[in-house]
Amino acid sequence: MGKADLHMHSTFSDGYQTVGDIVAHVERATDLDVIAITDHDCIDGALLARDLVTQQRLRTQVIVGVEVSTADGHLLALAIETLIPAGLSMDETIAAVHEQGGVAVAAHPLSRWCPSASIETLTSLTNLPDGLEVYNASFAGIGSNSKVRMLNAMRFCRAELGGSDAHTLKAIGSGYITFDGSTAEDVLNAIRACATVAYGKQWPRREIARLTYRKVRSHLPTPRSVTRRVIKPQTIN
Numbered sequence: 001m002g003k004a005d006l007h008m009h010s011t012f013s014d015g016y017q018t019v020g021d022i023v024a025h026v027e028r029a030t031d032l033d034v035i036a037i038t039d040h041d042c043i044d045g046a047l048l049a050r051d052l053v054t055q056q057r058l059r060t061q062v063i064v065g066v067e068v069s070t071a072d073g074h075l076l077a078l079a080i081e082t083l084i085p086a087g088l089s090m091d092e093t094i095a096a097v098h099e100q101g102g103v104a105v106a107a108h109p110l111s112r113w114c115p116s117a118s119i120e121t122l123t124s125l126t127n128l129p130d131g132l133e134v135y136n137a138s139f140a141g142i143g144s145n146s147k148v149r150m151l152n153a154m155r156f157c158r159a160e161l162g163g164s165d166a167h168t169l170k171a172i173g174s175g176y177i178t179f180d181g182s183t184a185e186d187v188l189n190a191i192r193a194c195a196t197v198a199y200g201k202q203w204p205r206r207e208i209a210r211l212t213y214r215k216v217r218s219h220l221p222t223p224r225s226v227t228r229r230v231i232k233p234q235t236i237n
């Protein structure tokens with residue numbers, strides 16, 4: 001039985017950890033067989049991770065992924081080679097993933113904490129995602145994980161995904177899936193066959209507090225922007 005965590009971020013987007021550190025940590029300190037680095041609207045870190053595991057002949061396998069900011073919420077695009085632009089509808093984005101032969105997974109659906117597919121979006125899709133993230137170990141899953149798991153079992157019947165959404169090394173593997181086999185190809189086949197099982201436990205509280213602080217801080221005015229606002233009227237006068 002293989003184990004995979006297919007949702008995490010590096011310094012190529014808003015993660016704290018470099019791609020090199022992620023790959024080294026997964027190889028030495030976890031029992032994950034497969035990972036996907038899924039930076040926000042950036043594929044470069046994922047491509048680098050795949051190159052690193054090949055060059056270093058590591059046991060860890062890497063699926064190239066990205067977390068696309070669709071107009072209807074975040075979508076994980078896995079096993080793609082070309083970046084899919086942000087801002088398309090979720091329906092269009094799923095079609096674009098499938099055109100590349102990739103796998104599409106709705107990230108943290110129904111989450112109220114970050115842009116996520118609503119139930120209306122999920123029920124209106126003509127291009128269905130291959131999977132739903134029924135367990136997201138970050139703050140994004142708080143209040144929605146159990147609802148999504150139940151809805152998926154009773155209504156959507158897509159492959160269930162568990163992802164850490166890690167932004168730090170410690171959080172990697174806090175959400176994961178198991179599947180028959182142990183390779184990247186095996187896990188992709190298992191998702192397509194709806195034969196995955198999702199597990200997880202929430203990030204340590206300290207990690208949640210750290211990232212929440214960072215997100216809040218990024219929306220506060222910087223001293224420079226405050227100065228500009230104060231100085232501007234004087235300049236006009």
Ligand SMILES: [Zn+2]
Nearest residue numbers: 067074107114
């Ligand atoms: Zn997200």
Ligand SMILES: [Zn+2]
Nearest residue numbers: 007009067165
């Ligand atoms: Zn994410």
